[in-house]
Amino acid sequence: MTRLFHLAARSAWNRRATLGLTLIAILLAVTLLLGIERLRQDARANFAHSVSGADLVVGARASPIQLMLYAVFRLGEATQNMSWEAARRLDAHPAVAWTIPISLGDSHRGYPVVGTRANYFEHFMYGDREPLRFAAGRPFEALFEAVIGAEVAARLGYALNERITLAHGSGGIDFAHHDDKPFTVVGILARTGTPVDRSVHISLEAMEAIHLDWQGGAPIPGLSIPPELVRKFDLTPKSVTAVLVGLHQRAGVFALQREINDSPDEPLMAVMPGIALSQLWEMLAVAERALLAISGLVVLVGLAGLVAVILASLGERRRELAILRAVGAAPREVFMLLALEGLVLTLLGILLGLALTTLIAAGLGPWLSAQYGLAPLSILPTSQEGCWLLLVLAVGTLASLLPGWRAYRLSLADGLTPRL
């Protein structure tokens, strides 16, 4: 066996240019496969952890996925709100530890504005039950104060004490501005890798205040209430988009969910965020699976190239095989010699691909996460990746048998005198 390894290595080294290129193809294919698998897993985990700590998300009755889209991802427009009365009843419920009301509808240069309460910064959690942290500043206290997410701050170049105006509606193009009531940035949140990074947070009262002189989505003509005077009005919100609910005891979640869903006063809906998020992910998973399938095909193409290169070399190596037979090599050793080449190259491709993926994850991960708000890529391979790699090795091994088998047949037919 060692003599075969020695010969296979010397022979491969002799053809290092072609084999090297083939190895690079396999290495890159494996890196692609691992990279996509890792992104996929991380994106899924990231997605599932967009909100944690909340046991229920409550909103007006609609589809659970829709509720998730606006309550967690701040996407789309809520077609119906729930009443403030219902939100207050929920807050007072004995099983409930805390509630975070969320009111949507406005935006700032394309970033959603979230009207909420200061306890948002205390109870909202993401990832593995991680609380929000302030990179700078503090929660809002006065009426026209705002707390912005990390991405808003980075992209728009905002620092503390920046004066910003909000726009009505959630479109990227702002057409109706609340420019008579500017806000001051008093806090910037640390990056979370969740939609929080893209949000501008203000108090529910401020949300009410900027809409005092509005009706039906447009300013009331001739009526303008200056910011100094809004305190004279009742700023209690009339409705909210959704409420995140934390319970004293998680065990009570099903009972409360049923109670809310059966609520006689108002058509409400309570969903468990984990379940709804995974339903939502399943909808998005088609693209992710297509990517995985493509990278799988790329690996197959790489292995096919490997087999083609080894088979092509066989034509030139018939004389070499006859010499080996002459000095006493058995046909099965000729088989092994050729099969070993494919096997070792596949193995090398896998190991180098794994190394490159790790290098990219470690070197590029922090940059990616800073740039795109992704959670940092995991550096260590998962067991799922291990399964993929074993599969690649198995396919590579099977593919390597082909040149081995061909060499075996050739050396039996040729004997000591190859017919060239």
Place this chain on the structure above:
Amino acid sequence: MTATADAVRIESLRYRWPGQTQDCLDIPHLAVAMGEAVFLHGPSGSGKSTLLNLLAGVLTPSSGHVRVLDQPLTELSGAARDRFRADHIGLIFQQFNLIPYLSVLDNVLLACRFSPRRRQRAEPARATAARLLDHLDLDASIWSRPATALSVGQQQRVAAARALIGRPELVIADEPTSALDAERQQAFIDLLLSECRAAGAALVFVSHDRRLADHFGRELALTELSRTENAT
């Protein structure tokens, strides 16, 4: 095996390629004594290569017996024949005898890699290989060079060194000089004969060129040995 045994003994051997209607070889009797140098003359197409493959145990006869060193090759399994060939037979081909990616020295030592017996008999193997190469007029400066860097004449002499290392009892040479010019042909044969004699190996030298037969103890014609009619 006894000292008086033949290096090669063939009895009523027939060989027919699969799918053919006529025998390629039909040799009633052929014997080569230990240490004997035999010139086997055969024009192309007379079944020289087939006989060579049969003697080396790569092919098995359709009927009859091939004994090498008193060992009936037909009674050995394929793997055992491969081991037997590695241990007892040195082969030299017409040309392209060397593995291109191995150095001259490694090409010679290749025979020892596949045969522990020959490695043991050559011990210390590297020194023995060096001595053989030196005897075959190959300068030490080329020993570590790749085989492809050598002239055809040098390559054939390296092949001879590989066939002789570890003192196999039988050396089979298949047209080893046909790629050489006339002067070098004779020089190569002289070297080969003297080294075989020194190693005590029997030599079966196959060629279509009768003029080379002078230095051999015995000359045989394959066309006379074999009763096949298609031999031309």
